Amino acid sequence: MGGKASHLPKESLSEYQELTFLTKQEINEAHKKFCQLQTRENGPMERVSMQIIMTLPELKSNPFRERICHVFSTSDRKDGSLSFEDFLDLLSAFSDSATLEIKSHYAFRIFDFDDDGTLDGEDLRKLVNCLTGETDDARLTSEEMRQLIGNILEESDIDKDGTVNLSEFQHVISRSPDFVSSFKIVL
Amino acid sequence: MSVFPQPGTSLGNQGPTAYELQQVVEKNTSELVSELANLSDRARIQAIRSLPMSYDDRRRIRSRAISVKTSKNIFNIDCTQHVSRSFRRIGASVASARQWLVVWHGTLKEIGGRFGTSVLSYFLFLKWLLKFNVFSLIINFCFITIPQIVHAPNISNVTGFRGLELLTGVGYFNQSVLFYGGYNGEVIVSEPPYNMQLAYFFTIAAYLVLCGVSLIYSMSRSFQKNFVLESGPVSGGAWRLLCSWDFSVVNEKAIQNNKNNLGTQLKESLSERLQMKHTMSVSERMKYLSLHVLAWLLSLGLAVGSCAGIYFLGIDQLETSKLDHNTNDLTVEASTLLLPVVVSLINLIVPLLYSLISIMERYSNPRAKIYIGITRNVVLKMSILGILCYYWLNSVPQKMACWESFVGQSVYRLLMIDFIFCLFGTFFGEFLRNVIGTRCVPSLGVPEFDIARNVLDLIYAQTLAWIGIYFSPLLPVMQVIKLFIIFYVKKFSLSMNCQPPKHTGRAAQMQTVFIALLFFPSFVGALSMVAYTVWSLKPSNYCGPFQGLQTPFDTILSWTVYIQNLPGTHWVWWIFENMLRNELFYYLVTLIIFVITYFLWQITQGRKELIRTLRQQIVNEGKDKAFLLNRLQNTQKQGRQKESFRNQEFDQTPHFNPNWINTLPLDM
Numbered sequence: 001m002g003g004k005a006s007h008l009p010k011e012s013l014s015e016y017q018e019l020t021f022l023t024k025q026e027i028n029e030a031h032k033k034f035c036q037l038q039t040r041e042n043g044p045m046e047r048v049s050m051q052i053i054m055t056l057p058e059l060k061s062n063p064f065r066e067r068i069c070h071v072f073s074t075s076d077r078k079d080g081s082l083s084f085e086d087f088l089d090l091l092s093a094f095s096d097s098a099t100l101e102i103k104s105h106y107a108f109r110i111f112d113f114d115d116d117g118t119l120d121g122e123d124l125r126k127l128v129n130c131l132t133g134e135t136d137d138a139r140l141t142s143e144e145m146r147q148l149i150g151n152i153l154e155e156s157d158i159d160k161d162g163t164v165n166l167s168e169f170q171h172v173i174s175r176s177p178d179f180v181s182s183f184k185i186v187l
Numbered sequence: 188m189s190v191f192p193q194p195g196t197s198l199g200n201q202g203p204t205a206y207e208l209q210q211v212v213e214k215n216t217s218e219l220v221s222e223l224a225n226l227s228d229r230a231r232i233q234a235i236r237s238l239p240m241s242y243d244d245r246r247r248i249r250s251r252a253i254s255v256k257t258s259k260n261i262f263n264i265d266c267t268q269h270v271s272r273s274f275r276r277i278g279a280s281v282a283s284a285r286q287w288l289v290v291w292h293g294t295l296k297e298i299g300g301r302f303g304t305s306v307l308s309y310f311l312f313l314k315w316l317l318k319f320n321v322f323s324l325i326i327n328f329c330f331i332t333i334p335q336i337v338h339a340p341n342i343s344n345v346t347g348f349r350g351l352e353l354l355t356g357v358g359y360f361n362q363s364v365l366f367y368g369g370y371n372g373e374v375i376v377s378e379p380p381y382n383m384q385l386a387y388f389f390t391i392a393a394y395l396v397l398c399g400v401s402l403i404y405s406m407s408r409s410f411q412k413n414f415v416l417e418s419g420p421v422s423g424g425a426w427r428l429l430c431s432w433d434f435s436v437v438n439e440k441a442i443q444n445n446k447n448n449l450g451t452q453l454k455e456s457l458s459e460r461l462q463m464k465h466t467m468s469v470s471e472r473m474k475y476l477s478l479h480v481l482a483w484l485l486s487l488g489l490a491v492g493s494c495a496g497i498y499f500l501g502i503d504q505l506e507t508s509k510l511d512h513n514t515n516d517l518t519v520e521a522s523t524l525l526l527p528v529v530v531s532l533i534n535l536i537v538p539l540l541y542s543l544i545s546i547m548e549r550y551s552n553p554r555a556k557i558y559i560g561i562t563r564n565v566v567l568k569m570s571i572l573g574i575l576c577y578y579w580l581n582s583v584p585q586k587m588a589c590w591e592s593f594v595g596q597s598v599y600r601l602l603m604i605d606f607i608f609c610l611f612g613t614f615f616g617e618f619l620r621n622v623i624g625t626r627c628v629p630s631l632g633v634p635e636f637d638i639a640r641n642v643l644d645l646i647y648a649q650t651l652a653w654i655g656i657y658f659s660p661l662l663p664v665m666q667v668i669k670l671f672i673i674f675y676v677k678k679f680s681l682s683m684n685c686q687p688p689k690h691t692g693r694a695a696q697m698q699t700v701f702i703a704l705l706f707f708p709s710f711v712g713a714l715s716m717v718a719y720t721v722w723s724l725k726p727s728n729y730c731g732p733f734q735g736l737q738t739p740f741d742t743i744l745s746w747t748v749y750i751q752n753l754p755g756t757h758w759v760w761w762i763f764e765n766m767l768r769n770e771l772f773y774y775l776v777t778l779i780i781f782v783i784t785y786f787l788w789q790i791t792q793g794r795k796e797l798i799r800t801l802r803q804q805i806v807n808e809g810k811d812k813a814f815l816l817n818r819l820q821n822t823q824k825q826g827r828q829k830e831s832f833r834n835q836e837f838d839q840t841p842h843f844n845p846n847w848i849n850t851l852p853l854d855m
Contacts, residue, residue: 015246018232018235018236018249019235019236019242019245019246019249020236020242021236057437058437060437060439061437061438061439061442062434062437062442063442063446064434074241074242074243085241085242085243086241086242088242089241089242092236094434099237101237101239102236102237102239105239106239107430127429128429128453131429131432131446131449131450132446132447132449132450132453133443133446133447133449133450135447135450139450140450140453140454144453144454144457147457148425148453148457151425151457151460152425152426152429155425155426156426158802158805158806158809159805159806159808159809159812160806160809160810160813161809161812161813172426172430173430175427176426176427176430176431177412177695177696178304178427178430178431178695178696179430179431180412180695181304181308181695182303182304182430182431182432182433182434182435183434184304184434184435185434185435186296186299186435
């Protein structure tokens with residue numbers, strides 16, 4: 001699948017083009033990067049482990065890097081390792097031409113830390129902690145955190161069940177136009 | 188889109204058996220496949236791409252959809268294959284064309300990686316303007332300049348090149364194709380004959396129309412994306428901050444910085460929410476209101492004052508330049524630079540005064556402050572340009588022999604001096620501010636990159652370029668070179684001197700505002716000035732393509748008279764006579780546009796009503812869900828109680844709406 005050849009065969013390239021939002025150049029670039037990552041793996045492997053994926057400069061400092069790997073991994077062992085197709089999926093979701101629906105879907109799954117299909121208070125707390133700095137004047141106190149999560153739920157939890165589900169999340173996203181332009185990773 | 192199965196959503200804790208689950212999944216998949224098979228090729232590819240599943244699942248769905256489709260219509264295979272092949276070929280060529288067009292990919296990525304999307308938007312705007320100007324340069328060069336050069340190289344230089352011309356545009360450039368005066372409106376004898384008057388007129392007109400169309404297009408798209416969606420009853424302060432986390436930032440330090448900023452912003456939004464609850468007293472409100480009024484009076488006064496200054500300076504220069512005719516004198520030539528320097532100085536200093544004024548005001552939210560700052564600066568810049576246009580169109584034509592060239596040269600000088608001031612401003616404004624902030628007064632810190640100010644400067648320069656397009660057809664050359672240099676200078680200054688802005692978010696909205704500004708006062712203003720010149724002003728008698736005519740538009744009139752006599756072109760004359768010169772036609776067009784606008788407005792109102800109802804339904808559904816859960820718990824509890832006390836009876840009747848399932852939102 002990933003292949004050790006430096007060039008992708010033409011048929012698979014056109015299939016990749018058809019099934020992802022990436023252009024030919026982007027797929028070739030991704031393939032080159034992925035082959036480089038593969039050579040750092042011990043022995044020939046189809047999947048690249050999470051630790052090695054996270055050394056990519058585009059992901060290295062990302063606060064959600066582990067979540068991103070877990071969400072896009074199709075590994076049976078749930079270890080966050082990525083095959084080339086998973087890697088393309090990742091880049092496709094974060095590409096310029098991906099639709100709002102795809103982007104918000106994956107954003108939801110990335111923010112859903114316990115993988116239970118809804119964003120509850122605990123998920124939101126982790127999300128805010130991921131996004132705020134460690135310095136004293138940036139860290140939220142527990143009182144502020146409680147208030148913030150209360151506000152968030154008040155804004156977005158339309159059916160008042162105490163959690164934010166996917167459609168509620170997409171509703172929020174559709175009203176923050178900056179999301180599409182900032183949910184983007186370019187190789 | 189509702190049929191797409193959504194993995195990750197929990198199926199409740201009732202726990203259907205694995206077999207049932209599998210069946211449900213299979214049923215969903217086959218529904219999806221049959222729906223996909225009914226779509227056209229293009230739509231199917233797009234729909235499969237948008238499935239939120241893993242790559243292998245998508246591939247499976249795709250092969251199933253294709254096999255269903257081929258089994259359905261065997262006869263159509265040739266056609267679909269043909270279509271899909273040509274589709275793929277077009278896609279590939281578009282992609283390769285895009286790769287050719289994507290300049291500065293690496294640089295832009297680097298900027299986005301360090302400073303985030305909001306700063307990147309400035310550079311994208313710059314790149315967009317650059318493309319615009321390259322396009323207009325190509326058009327003007329091909330249809331006006333090349334025929335003129337080939338036909339009659341009109342170079343009768345009295346003076347040699349001295350260097351100062353680069354700034355002033357007179358002397359060596361005076362009779363060159365850079366300006367209006369360098370063209371003559373002869374008919375170039377060829378087969379078919381090439382009429383320079385018509386070429387000049389139609390090229391400028393076509394360029395302006397194309398500019399207008401592309402501006403309206405990008406503006407409406409941007410509006411649709413960023414404003415319409417946003418209107419809603421809930422103010423999403425905290426969510427907006429969380430959702431605008433910039434994944435494209437890859438620099439370690441920048442990410443730390445972003446995190447700290449986000450933390451501070453979240454705290455601010457919390458405290459704002461608390462503050463909103465306590466209301467201001469009447470006296471306080473009066474105080475703020477009077478401060479606002481004072482600030483507006485001051486800023487408008489400054490704008491009016493600078494306009495008056497510019498106007499009288501221009502009139503004065505016009506008088507003195509008439510007195511001495513010795514054009515070879517360097518000091519006289521240099522003195523023409525006085526007006527552009529004054530204008531650029533005003534553009535540099537008055538915005539600083541405006542920001543001083545805004546310090547004394549107090550706004551409830553920072554966004555209002557930004558928008559009011561932008562409004563004041565736009566008013567200043569546009570009134571300066573307005574007074575300049577008035578001076579050029581009203582005072583200059585009576586006093587100059589070749590007034591169009593004079594106006595072209597004035598615009599050229601303004602652009603050049605503005606460019607130099609921009610470079611100096613980058614150096615002194617950002618570099619020195621950085622040195623002061625880091626060495627002398629550490630409390631000031633490293634300066635932020637002021638996106639609004641920089642974008643407004645770009646809009647100002649572009650307005651000038653549009654105004655000058657009629658008087659100096661090769662002005663886009665200047666603009667292209669200028670933008671190209673500014674891109675690198677700003678990038679360098681950004682990475683050396685600046686830090687990313689602290690208040691992020693709303694970048695997309697700002698982008699829309701900037702495009703709208705570029706359209707409304709800027710493009711519309713320039714267009715009306717050029718239109719006024721073409722329709723109502725008498726062109727100069729001894730230079731330029733329209734010499735000897737009453738107005739430049741007369742060339743079209745004489746052309747239609749000529750065309751009337753040609754066989755086979757009668758329809759052109761008919762269109763001209765019955766549509767373009769007919770008031771009734773415009774009246775009808777306006778009426779139709781009004782009717783369409785009214786219909787669209789009504790549709791929007793209807794949609795708003797629908798959204799409101801749907802939201803209400805979601806709320807109702809939530810209530811129903813809570814009620815049902817409650818019921819379930821009660822029943823369970825009672826069941827347990829019944830186990831212990833067997834003789835207890837139910838007396839509660841279910842009183843929830845049995846049709847609650849109909850209140851589900853149709854398609855969110």
